[in-house]
Amino acid sequence: MSTHDDLRDIALNEFAVAGYSGTSLQRIAEIAGLSKSSVLYHYDSKEALLEAAIGPAIDQMKSIVDSIGGSLLDADRRGVFIEQFVDFLLQHRLEVHMFINQGPGLEDVPVIDRANDLVVHLSTFFSSAVSNTEDHLRFGIALGGAAYVLSAKQEYSLEAPPVDEVRAALVTIVSELLAPLSTTPSARSTAN
Amino acid sequence: MSTHDDLRDIALNEFAVAGYSGTSLQRIAEIAGLSKSSVLYHYDSKEALLEAAIGPAIDQMKSIVDSIGGSLLDADRRGVFIEQFVDFLLQHRLEVHMFINQGPGLEDVPVIDRANDLVVHLSTFFSSAVSNTEDHLRFGIALGGAAYVLSAKQEYSLEAPPVDEVRAALVTIVSELLAPLSTTPSARSTAN
DNA sequence: ACGGTAACTGACCGATCGGTCAGAGCCTGT
DNA sequence: ACAGGCTCTGACCGATCGGTCAGTTACCGT
Numbered sequence: 001m002s003t004h005d006d007l008r009d010i011a012l013n014e015f016a017v018a019g020y021s022g023t024s025l026q027r028i029a030e031i032a033g034l035s036k037s038s039v040l041y042h043y044d045s046k047e048a049l050l051e052a053a054i055g056p057a058i059d060q061m062k063s064i065v066d067s068i069g070g071s072l073l074d075a076d077r078r079g080v081f082i083e084q085f086v087d088f089l090l091q092h093r094l095e096v097h098m099f100i101n102q103g104p105g106l107e108d109v110p111v112i113d114r115a116n117d118l119v120v121h122l123s124t125f126f127s128s129a130v131s132n133t134e135d136h137l138r139f140g141i142a143l144g145g146a147a148y149v150l151s152a153k154q155e156y157s158l159e160a161p162p163v164d165e166v167r168a169a170l171v172t173i174v175s176e177l178l179a180p181l182s183t184t185p186s187a188r189s190t191a192n
Numbered sequence: 193m194s195t196h197d198d199l200r201d202i203a204l205n206e207f208a209v210a211g212y213s214g215t216s217l218q219r220i221a222e223i224a225g226l227s228k229s230s231v232l233y234h235y236d237s238k239e240a241l242l243e244a245a246i247g248p249a250i251d252q253m254k255s256i257v258d259s260i261g262g263s264l265l266d267a268d269r270r271g272v273f274i275e276q277f278v279d280f281l282l283q284h285r286l287e288v289h290m291f292i293n294q295g296p297g298l299e300d301v302p303v304i305d306r307a308n309d310l311v312v313h314l315s316t317f318f319s320s321a322v323s324n325t326e327d328h329l330r331f332g333i334a335l336g337g338a339a340y341v342l343s344a345k346q347e348y349s350l351e352a353p354p355v356d357e358v359r360a361a362l363v364t365i366v367s368e369l370l371a372p373l374s375t376t377p378s379a380r381s382t383a384n
Numbered sequence: 385a386c387g388g389t390a391a392c393t394g395a396c397c398g399a400t401c402g403g404t405c406a407g408a409g410c411c412t413g414t
Numbered sequence: 415a416c417a418g419g420c421t422c423t424g425a426c427c428g429a430t431c432g433g434t435c436a437g438t439t440a441c442c443g444t
Contacts, residue, residue: 003421141333170329228393
């Protein structure tokens, strides 16, 4: 792997663990075994390093969100989305962890704005598909919880179950949580 | 409210939104309408401000975790815990949001260590009560997702449903996710 | 009227921040 | 042999960081 890519990976990991503002270029340089100047040779600025670290993941997530035409009420199409989403989480835990936690605090950073737009966009899909508070929360818990559990597991990691097993379990649980979306609105009461 | 308490509240809010390292004493002082020196008059250090901001919430969470004797398999006792937990989340969204997101990155800070010990402790309870990967994840999604959704709602906030409704919905969803804990182990298969 | 104390401040400190710049080392094509 | 480009570096910059300190207010009990 090239030095360029090494720096991107190191930066992503540090940003996710210690936060963007909590990570100095000096520290990234030390981990890479380089000087701070070398880091700024490969990337014009700290912000460029952030863009390189999480930009690709955001682009991929955008294409997933765009591909759902808006009809998440259809169980089959929802199933496809859930699998894509879970796979995305598994491949990009660090990126997701980082922009979920620090997104709101890093305004005026273009790559973060793109990510926040995505969250709002996705949230709008579900908001329009559902009317009561409980199902709203169900959606938030499913997506936020799945994202959280993957990043938390590796930090408090007690054991590491096989990836396939985690994937299958996540698909099952998220599907359960999102199942109410396909029932007719009148079949569920909005209160209690 | 006293200046002392004002500073604590301002610090908590800024720490949660911008991160601990992303928040300067200067900024806290500006929001409070004071000088940086005044902030350091009320609190000996930035770390003391962090302790004041999230310490009480952690103490309260500790008493909740301690009160569950370990028998979360009992449906009634689990119900009590879930209600206490949801109430705790509703009262301390900011504190939870902050230590969940930044806990792992803020080592060597006593108050954060206490919080991390709590998470490990709580996680141990559930790990011992459950054997398969899916139920492990169910627990993580329930607690992490509930915590996430409350802090995220107010940042991307589109609307604000009444608190009682949110509370009832959260109790319902978390109870559903944790329900498998009370079934006999043989009643659930570990694979698929 | 006076002494004490709580609240607050500006000046200042060393360290570190992100970033600039001139140049050193090295490899390669000619 | 030499010229040109990568890669990398230390010295340096202004700004900001958390924190210290001497001193200024204002209020309060005596």
